Amino acid sequence: MSEYGGNIRDLPVVTGGHFIENSTKKIVFGPDGRFWDDYVMRLFTLESGAESSIHAHAWCHWFMCIKGEGYFMVDGERIPLEFGTWIHVPSGVRHNFGNTGEGELMGLCIVPPEGDVNPLTGC
Numbered sequence: 001m002s003e004y005g006g007n008i009r010d011l012p013v014v015t016g017g018h019f020i021e022n023s024t025k026k027i028v029f030g031p032d033g034r035f036w037d038d039y040v041m042r043l044f045t046l047e048s049g050a051e052s053s054i055h056a057h058a059w060c061h062w063f064m065c066i067k068g069e070g071y072f073m074v075d076g077e078r079i080p081l082e083f084g085t086w087i088h089v090p091s092g093v094r095h096n097f098g099n100t101g102e103g104e105l106m107g108l109c110i111v112p113p114e115g116d117v118n119p120l121t122g123c
Contacts, residue, residue, distance in 0.1 A: 058092065060088070
């Protein structure tokens with residue numbers, strides 16, 4: 001990895017603020033020396049069948065599917081996920097997402113720094 005670039009394969013898996021069974025989370029960009037003080041870009045990788053709990057929180061966020069197949073439920077609307085699908089989740093709206101495919105589902109999720117927590121516990 002250089003000062004200006006790297007590969008997500010080389011980023012460490014994060015355990016704090018993680019809330020989805022059978023998945024991993026990595027920080028791509030964010031505060032604390034990760035080049036972006038205003039937001040945090042996380043990479044979630046979900047194994048087949050994995051899904052998040054339905055939840056809502058005080059911040060909005062954005063999601064982009066970069067691999068696999070799944071769904072993103074936003075305010076009761078189920079949106080199919082495949083490579084290139086983007087999602088905007090307004091603050092206070094109930095949502096969840098999951099992997100319905102055979103392989104991994106990978107997605108980039110952007111939140112403000114206060115949103116990089118477990119939304120079910122706030123930690």
